[in-house]
Amino acid sequence: xxxxxxxxxxxxxxxxxxxxxxxxxxxxxxxxxxxxxxxxxxxxxxxxxxxxxxxxxxxxxxxxxxxxxxxxxxxxxxxxxxxxxxxxxxxxxxxxxxxxxxxxxxxxxxxxxxxxxxxxxxxxxxxxxxxxxxxxxxxxxxxxxxxxxxxxxxxxxxxxxxxxxxxxxxxxxxxxxxxxxxxxxxxxxxxxxxxxxxxxxxxxxxxxxxxxxxxxxxxxxxxxxxxxxxxxxxxxxxxxxxxxxxxxxxxxxxxxxxxxxxxxxxxxxxxxxxxxxxxxxxxxxxxxxxxxxxxxxxxxxxxxxxxxxxxxxxxxxxxxxxxxxxxxxxxxxxxxxxxxxxxxxxxxxxxxxxxxxxxxxxxxxxxxxxxxxxxxxxxxxxxxxxxxxxxxxxxxxxx
Amino acid sequence: xxxxxxxxxxxxxxxxxxxxxxxxxxxxxxxxxxxxxxxxxxxxxxxxxxxxxxxxxxxxxxxxxxxxxxxxxxxxxxxxxxxxxxxxxxxxxxxxxxxxxxxxxxxxxxxxxxxxxxxxxxxxxxxxxxxxxxxxxxxxxxxxxxxxxxxxxxxxxxxxxxxxxxxxxxxxxxxxxxxxxxxxxxxxxxxxxxxxxxxxxxxxxxxxxxxxxxxxxxxxxxxxxxxxxxxxxxxxxxxxxxxxxxxxxxxxxxxxxxxxxxxxxxxxxxxxxxxxxxxxxxxxxxxxxxxxxxxxxxxxxxxxxxxxxxxxxxxxxxxxxxxxxxxxxxxxxxxxxxxxxxxxxxxxxxxxxxxxxxxxxxxxxxxxxxxxxxxxxxxxxxxxxxxxxxxxxxxxxxx
Numbered sequence: 001x002x003x004x005x006x007x008x009x010x011x012x013x014x015x016x017x018x019x020x021x022x023x024x025x026x027x028x029x030x031x032x033x034x035x036x037x038x039x040x041x042x043x044x045x046x047x048x049x050x051x052x053x054x055x056x057x058x059x060x061x062x063x064x065x066x067x068x069x070x071x072x073x074x075x076x077x078x079x080x081x082x083x084x085x086x087x088x089x090x091x092x093x094x095x096x097x098x099x100x101x102x103x104x105x106x107x108x109x110x111x112x113x114x115x116x117x118x119x120x121x122x123x124x125x126x127x128x129x130x131x132x133x134x135x136x137x138x139x140x141x142x143x144x145x146x147x148x149x150x151x152x153x154x155x156x157x158x159x160x161x162x163x164x165x166x167x168x169x170x171x172x173x174x175x176x177x178x179x180x181x182x183x184x185x186x187x188x189x190x191x192x193x194x195x196x197x198x199x200x201x202x203x204x205x206x207x208x209x210x211x212x213x214x215x216x217x218x219x220x221x222x223x224x225x226x227x228x229x230x231x232x233x234x235x236x237x238x239x240x241x242x243x244x245x246x247x248x249x250x251x252x253x254x255x256x257x258x259x260x261x262x263x264x265x266x267x268x269x270x271x272x273x274x275x276x277x278x279x280x281x282x283x284x285x286x287x288x289x290x291x292x293x294x295x296x297x298x299x300x301x302x303x304x305x306x307x308x309x310x311x312x313x314x315x316x317x318x319x320x321x322x323x324x325x326x327x328x329x330x331x332x333x334x335x336x337x338x339x340x341x342x343x344x345x346x347x348x349x350x351x352x353x354x355x356x357x358x359x360x361x362x363x364x365x366x367x368x369x370x371x372x373x374x375x376x377x378x379x380x381x382x383x384x385x386x387x388x389x390x391x392x393x394x395x396x397x398x399x
Numbered sequence: 400x401x402x403x404x405x406x407x408x409x410x411x412x413x414x415x416x417x418x419x420x421x422x423x424x425x426x427x428x429x430x431x432x433x434x435x436x437x438x439x440x441x442x443x444x445x446x447x448x449x450x451x452x453x454x455x456x457x458x459x460x461x462x463x464x465x466x467x468x469x470x471x472x473x474x475x476x477x478x479x480x481x482x483x484x485x486x487x488x489x490x491x492x493x494x495x496x497x498x499x500x501x502x503x504x505x506x507x508x509x510x511x512x513x514x515x516x517x518x519x520x521x522x523x524x525x526x527x528x529x530x531x532x533x534x535x536x537x538x539x540x541x542x543x544x545x546x547x548x549x550x551x552x553x554x555x556x557x558x559x560x561x562x563x564x565x566x567x568x569x570x571x572x573x574x575x576x577x578x579x580x581x582x583x584x585x586x587x588x589x590x591x592x593x594x595x596x597x598x599x600x601x602x603x604x605x606x607x608x609x610x611x612x613x614x615x616x617x618x619x620x621x622x623x624x625x626x627x628x629x630x631x632x633x634x635x636x637x638x639x640x641x642x643x644x645x646x647x648x649x650x651x652x653x654x655x656x657x658x659x660x661x662x663x664x665x666x667x668x669x670x671x672x673x674x675x676x677x678x679x680x681x682x683x684x685x686x687x688x689x690x691x692x693x694x695x696x697x698x699x700x701x702x703x704x705x706x707x708x709x710x711x712x713x714x715x716x717x718x719x720x721x722x723x724x725x726x727x728x729x730x731x732x733x734x735x736x737x738x739x740x741x742x743x744x745x746x747x748x749x750x751x752x753x754x755x756x757x758x759x760x761x762x763x764x765x766x767x768x769x770x771x772x773x774x775x776x777x778x779x780x781x782x783x784x785x786x787x788x789x790x791x792x793x794x795x796x797x798x
Contacts, residue, residue: 119673121524131697132690259658273686274518280677287672291531298530304703
């Protein structure tokens with residue numbers, strides 16, 4: 001099986017290394033680089049059309065990133081009868097139905113394990129779970145950069161800015177870290193996951209709130225109450241309604257998510273017969289991400305069909321399907337916005353009880369208009385904390 | 400695809416339910432029951448030979464358990480050209496190479512996801528990881544009954560016997576719980592995992608020590624030191640040597656294993672490119688186990704080949720490959736056995752430092768000859784606690 005890699009950055013070169021040292025049935029025969037990149041290897045070319053026209057190339061690995069020209073390259077590769085494997089979450093979140101339809105039309109595969117969860121075999125296991133169960137919950141730490149920042153803030157007792165700076169120095173955060181800290185990266189991964197789980201086209205806009213405004217004082221306050229802050233994505237389905245949200249959420253110290261440190265990811269699904277499954281691993285990095293791509297290459301080589309989806313289900317997106325408690329740290333004059341809710345003041349913060357998630361995110365926009373540095377975090381309504389509910393039941397049984 | 404289920408207990412009936420409510424390409428057309436079982440459904444038969452002779456039956460699901468007659472039934476089904484799926488860890492741990500060879504000879508599949516980790520897709524993901532990486536570590540909580548007991552002892556502050564009694568009442572432990580609390584069940588699952596990971600025939604004898612002797616005082620002592628006790632299986636490979644052990648092990652309170660409660664399982668693998676992957680879920684139970692069997696049925700239906708293994712690698716089994724610290728609670732007269740080791744007395748217990756695992760298990764037999772109620776637990780040498788090692792590195796970098 002002959003492979004062309006588009007882009008020879010961290011991920012592309014990682015794929016090259018694994019294939020070169022791995023199964024002899026696979027070979028990288030072309031590497032597409034920009035004209036500005038030095039052509040240091042005989043496989044390198046700046047001619048994408050030559051790759052398309054080469055009948056010996058079976059698979060194109062897209063490792064360029066971004067929406068354009070990635071969208072065009074992927075489509076054209078599929079139209080030229082080449083299987084495509086990609087790690088590009090932005091382009092897959094936006095164009096998954098189009099890519100899937102085009103691949104089917106040209107009788108080739110379009111696989112994208114590396115888009116979500118890095119090295120964690122999340123996509124494949126979500127697809128397998130969905131063969132049997134209606135997956136009704138997806139929840140997890142989908143982004144390593146933001147997890148690294150929150151974890152370091154708590155453990156090193158530092159504020160957001162110095163930790164972000166250190167994360168950049170270590171290569172854990174990009175020069176422009178917005179996509180990681182504001183939640184857009186998680187939105188893309190959650191869209192891909194929900195599209196597969198529910199077989200539908202995800203909404204363009206998902207309620208999201210990032211960690212840009214979290215302070216050392218916030219983290220200290222949470223720690224005092226044995227709560228650990230994580231930036232998560234969550235989707236829930238009930239019958240033909242579903243919700244999706246990206247937001248900071250508090251977990252009790254004994255939750256697996258609270259014990260997911262550094263830049264690791266953990267992602268959970270729930271289905272009727274399988275119950276809770278959780279997957280933990282490296283959500284990014286050269287070789288874990290390249291490993292996920294090579295897994296897809298193996299599936300193509302071994303003719304392993306992935307889940308068939310046409311994204312044709314008409315489900316109702318309802319941001320208010322889930323209800324949670326929220327802790328709000330903001331100028332107290334904003335608290336009046338929640339006067340029709342059940343609230344409580346805890347250490348100068350407002351605890352808002354059982355508010356629909358979508359409504360809280362809408363109201364938060366009003367809060368931010370008054371206090372641009374306000375921060376909120378959800379509590380409760382999370383099966384990652386199922387232990388605490390179960391604990392009561394067990395104590396009744398055991399005595 | 401027509402399916403015969405052998406045995407209609409918890410697991411067999413769970414498979415029946417999922418298939419009946421699932422994909423229409425699968426049908427259960429025969430259920431093999433003992434003559435003593437009332438034949439309440441038209442599919443039920445006591446004639447195994449009729450199932451073998453029926454050319455319309457494609458797959459046999461073995462859900463009887465035990466070594467015999469399961470071994471004979473599986474072999475004969477394969478020889479009659481039927482795919483076989485089983486949840487029977489004892490028979491697979493003993494006869495995996497024979498079953499695999501027989502299946503290959505008759506061009507059928509032999510799949511066994513449900514043997515290990517219950518509903519956790521462990522076998523399939525281990526196989527997939529091994530397509531790319533040399534998996535060098537397997538470690539985990541493979542048994543829900545023992546985990547339930549240890550978790551309840553810690554949380555309800557009870558001694559072993561009352562918790563075991565309650566576990567039996569709730570159906571979490573069998574009338575004879577030996578296989579669960581003495582580690583034999585874990586030995587079987589670890590053998591299956593290591594056989595796949597290293598492509599070799601596992602040793603007949605694996606060092607094991609169970610939790611039969613653990614006391615409330617032990618657990619309280621560990622808790623005082625922020626350590627959580629878990630009964631685990633672990634295998635490690637370095638070049639052409641490997642170790643396997645089943646034993647009680649202490650984890651710091653922030654390890655994922657320490658936060659795996661109730662009867663849940665968590666299993667970890669480590670490979671060169673993928674790093675750490677961990678899989679968490681229900682290690683037993685009717686529908687999770689049946690789900691794992693139906694996953695195998697889907698793979699047969701969709702012609703998904705699993706990892707090819709002939710178990711032909713000649714690796715050296717070395718129980719002393721790994722080194723760990725141990726905490727020993729025993730009659731102090733036994734402590735003299737460790738006089739050539741680096742030791743320390745901690746609260747009337749002996750802390751033995753950096754002793755080879757196999758040697759510790761051999762010496763423990765001598766300890767038990769003097770004090771039949773002695774207990775030991777390993778500490779350290781565990782990547783499930785990698786956080787603590789990393790913590791130091793991070794603090795240097797960040798602050």
